[in-house]
Amino acid sequence: MRPSSRQANQLREIRITRHYTKHAEGSVLIECGDTKVICTASVEERVPPHKKGSGEGWVTAEYGMLPRSTGSRMQREAAKGKQSGRTQEIQRLIGRSLRAVVDLKKLGERTIQIDCDVIQADGGTRTASITGAYVALQDAVSSLIEKGLLTETPVTDAIAAISVGIYQGTPVLDLDYLEDSACDTDMNVVMLGSGHFVEVQGTAEGHAFSRVEMDQLLELAQNGIVDLIKMQQAALAG
Amino acid sequence: MRPSSRQANQLREIRITRHYTKHAEGSVLIECGDTKVICTASVEERVPPHKKGSGEGWVTAEYGMLPRSTGSRMQREAAKGKQSGRTQEIQRLIGRSLRAVVDLKKLGERTIQIDCDVIQADGGTRTASITGAYVALQDAVSSLIEKGLLTETPVTDAIAAISVGIYQGTPVLDLDYLEDSACDTDMNVVMLGSGHFVEVQGTAEGHAFSRVEMDQLLELAQNGIVDLIKMQQAALAG
Amino acid sequence: MRPSSRQANQLREIRITRHYTKHAEGSVLIECGDTKVICTASVEERVPPHKKGSGEGWVTAEYGMLPRSTGSRMQREAAKGKQSGRTQEIQRLIGRSLRAVVDLKKLGERTIQIDCDVIQADGGTRTASITGAYVALQDAVSSLIEKGLLTETPVTDAIAAISVGIYQGTPVLDLDYLEDSACDTDMNVVMLGSGHFVEVQGTAEGHAFSRVEMDQLLELAQNGIVDLIKMQQAALAG
């Protein structure tokens, strides 16, 4: 029995709100149960040094948590003067994932800067960030097309992410915080609309996992992501 | 004529939403027109070194802006590795203001940590932070009383803040971003329910201001804050 | 009765020594009683990025205290690796104040960098810094005119600053450290030769202040600054 009474293969309730804030070219609030992340996509007409003169653009991401997005207050990273290893790991994952669906040549020499800021955390913030950021990215690209700065979309496929894990011996989909902190194995999966994987990151927290368990987890994740991509499409069509 | 067509002495539409996020003891979304700030109050059962063994508590604040809360994206302070001078100035102001209405002896040796995070900026973020943080503080104190950790409230008065300025020669209340960036004089006023001032910070951006202008600005601010305190009380009663 | 036996409206003894050190274009030691600040103005033939190509110059300030300028030794900010919020607040105030009397177009694309370093502190270091920095600025401008780099002065008015506060219920002028650490309200006022205000920063330390008290404080400050500006003129004429 899951703490939330969900079925093993059941996602939390997902809500995707576009145009959540007014300044960003793409701005999305994604809610996965009690996890809430503001994902913005900002267009900047410049590229980092390693892309200058290349004719190619860049997509990158930053991630943060409000200090009291969590059960007990975390120290503010800006006040500490550095981002934690966890934060850097997550923002590198988000950036890498989004770049997997953008043709940087077609984007041209500009940057789409993704910001994922967690305002309430209940597990799965990095996968929610990727799923929401994709929608923000699409809105930012649409704004470029509307302004005539792009004639065709550089986005090559949909992308979404979900966590899976083995909770009390059972493989389950979309871990919430209670499950996440108690589970033996935690796996984050990022997948394209095509069904191919962009990232698979499985970590044994308690005891190591077998090939059989890994296969069950991947199965769960694939089905969950197919559903998430439908929700993204619905939101973008809305 | 103000860009927003407001009267000179007219506040923007104010909305105060309590219990905005679920983890903090006090959590408020305050919206002043298009300015939106999440204010949380977190109770921590410890005090900073300078209060250890004093029998007194502490109230302190941190302030941040989401990178794309503004018209063009700001660099993330956590990524830069330091908070700007502006950020530090604002969070010191918020902390000082809130401490003005808390009897630290009655609070006992614990800290109320205020976090004000701007998710959308349109002028007046520091004054909105103070006005919202007061409501979050009250909720945090109520939770302490409910848990039996306090028997009487350490909060001694209401407090709220507003900006005023001279826009195109006319003193106006509650500057939005368009006014703020064009005005000659900008003044932030923090006032108690008693009508006494806690902070008056007037700065001439363009040309210096006279005593007469200063009096007009203080008048506007006093009336505006009286209204804000009523809205706080309504929200707390709600 | 004030600790120093001064009248309520009496300044401390002020001494302004020009050409205090030999390298800077303007170099002033200002002594306000036991508060001693070295104010230098350095001319640099470049501007910060936001002014490049604008045809305008820039005036900015930095502030520091020698570690043992105070009663008990403060940690050296260079050793800590960061400037405190207080330091940043003060240097922003000094820079903003000085810019209020400089026509940046007339200055041309160069920077006047103000450095205010407190070698002995006894209250009022930020206002002494502004008052002294104005004299150093004038000397730096004179050196530009002498060298033929400027044909007319970009300085548009005199500027000086003073603190006022309510000490044991009485509004007093020019707080020393004993008064500053015990007073209920502390207000720093920056004013032009024209009598208009550039900055008014009032903070209630102990209990909040009324409109009436505020008026008394402004009155005291205005008279004090009129005297300070006379002393600046005498020093510059000397």
Place this chain on the structure above:
Amino acid sequence: MRPSSRQANQLREIRITRHYTKHAEGSVLIECGDTKVICTASVEERVPPHKKGSGEGWVTAEYGMLPRSTGSRMQREAAKGKQSGRTQEIQRLIGRSLRAVVDLKKLGERTIQIDCDVIQADGGTRTASITGAYVALQDAVSSLIEKGLLTETPVTDAIAAISVGIYQGTPVLDLDYLEDSACDTDMNVVMLGSGHFVEVQGTAEGHAFSRVEMDQLLELAQNGIVDLIKMQQAALAG
């Protein structure tokens, strides 16, 4: 055809040299082809704050590269004043992996600090680090047993790691730098002597990977790690 002419399932030549430096309780030079990493395990009779008084020990890791371990010189992280996101990601992975084979209760309240320093890089430094660090860990544990500080080993299983990837369409084992920088998918696998996984981190660099490809990669990795664990055992027996 691989640049090194190796078979698809062929490891590079592995050399494990124990007692490489004289001060550390465990000190191993691991060479995987041209990749050379010094792995030391240092015993410290203290634990980090989150383990104090728990009766449990801790195992943690740090990772670094000599500036010219790589083809073109990298900036020294100590000189830059921060560790890169990549460095932090790797050292978190090494620490997590090693903890998977240590019973922290049996270790007692002491820390085993792993340091992995790359003196020459040619791909696969993070997996070589894990494989080498396990041997250093065993030597450090042996020193604790010899000194009578432990009566039984807290090490519960062997652990080793390898990278696999899809190079020019073919799944291959143990990527060197030429393959790593050209491959489409890169997967790091950490596995126990029991054959269960501790970490699986697959990333699509170029195009996404299918379930079938993932299975092939895991198969290659499993066989490779079985061989590596034999080499560790041989080194420890030698």
Place this chain on the structure above:
Amino acid sequence: MRPSSRQANQLREIRITRHYTKHAEGSVLIECGDTKVICTASVEERVPPHKKGSGEGWVTAEYGMLPRSTGSRMQREAAKGKQSGRTQEIQRLIGRSLRAVVDLKKLGERTIQIDCDVIQADGGTRTASITGAYVALQDAVSSLIEKGLLTETPVTDAIAAISVGIYQGTPVLDLDYLEDSACDTDMNVVMLGSGHFVEVQGTAEGHAFSRVEMDQLLELAQNGIVDLIKMQQAALAG
């Protein structure tokens, strides 16, 4: 011919002003020609961790330059967020030198913190700092004896320092900035009242120096320091 027309073995004019600022237990302005350094000695009734419980005290030093103490303005180290290698080298030298004349056991578990702040630089700031700091240290020790915290002095000998160098082929004493920036060899010598050396730091800037030249430089330095120690004694007797 030296730029200052001094003889090869002639010191600049030295002035030592005690009680230069009012807060520090020892406070000295030392002027060596146009080089001016404020040296303070602060007594703190605590010791750094490596001396806790040892029954011994500590003497340490920090060094800084006002940004415009030099011909062209230097960046403020507090604003840069780090002390330069040069600064650290100098403050380590000052601290080591002063510790050479203090019996840390007799000092007891307290720290004497030396601060040397250059307000005007014209060469030889580090040696002036040591010479001035000794006088400040003596005053701080006297204050401890006066307060009854010490019954006998922990200071075991006098100490002073001077620079020597080879300027245009000739060994000269007490380099000023013009000589220092043009000389081939620069040597800083720290010597006790007993005539023994505490530090000898010779550096060939242009071409290397012979044993004969080294002997000439040491001779000059010894004589110069004998004179400096007399001046220190005169100042302390004054």
Place this chain on the structure above:
Amino acid sequence: MRPSSRQANQLREIRITRHYTKHAEGSVLIECGDTKVICTASVEERVPPHKKGSGEGWVTAEYGMLPRSTGSRMQREAAKGKQSGRTQEIQRLIGRSLRAVVDLKKLGERTIQIDCDVIQADGGTRTASITGAYVALQDAVSSLIEKGLLTETPVTDAIAAISVGIYQGTPVLDLDYLEDSACDTDMNVVMLGSGHFVEVQGTAEGHAFSRVEMDQLLELAQNGIVDLIKMQQAALAG
């Protein structure tokens, strides 16, 4: 009697291994007894800002110690976020020493970056670094000549370094860690093939040293360096 049973004027066993790692233009492992340092010289076709457009090149150095190169583990400087004063002092010394034997004009506008990384420490790491770095520098210069980027060598002389000290009253050559931590005076000497000095840095740790002792130490160092330079030449000829 020295702990190592060496004669007072006897060097430790020195081994110089060229081409120690494969990427750097010069790469040397120098072993002085149990002290082992990897010295690499990297050629970079750019110069730091102060040399841009000067027609001159630059030689600079960085120094580091692996955390467990020492008897008890040191904190990793990259993790601490700053290099210690000692590290900066050493790397400045190495850079200055190497520049003493390079004609920067002949080098042309390129940088030779020296990295000295201690993998095992037993005293004398800074002098071993200089001695080894010279060999790496020569190899880097040879690679420039082989590539036709230079037609003649910019290296003007050989350079090597050694420590000497007074151990239990006797002047001895080439201190190991046991001697270094117990000796009264420690002197590092850097000398050219010509027999002239580039650096002499003598520090009294315990009691101060006389002119006579200084002469004895210099004598020992000169003879030791003559031998080291022969070993460098043998290695370069090998």
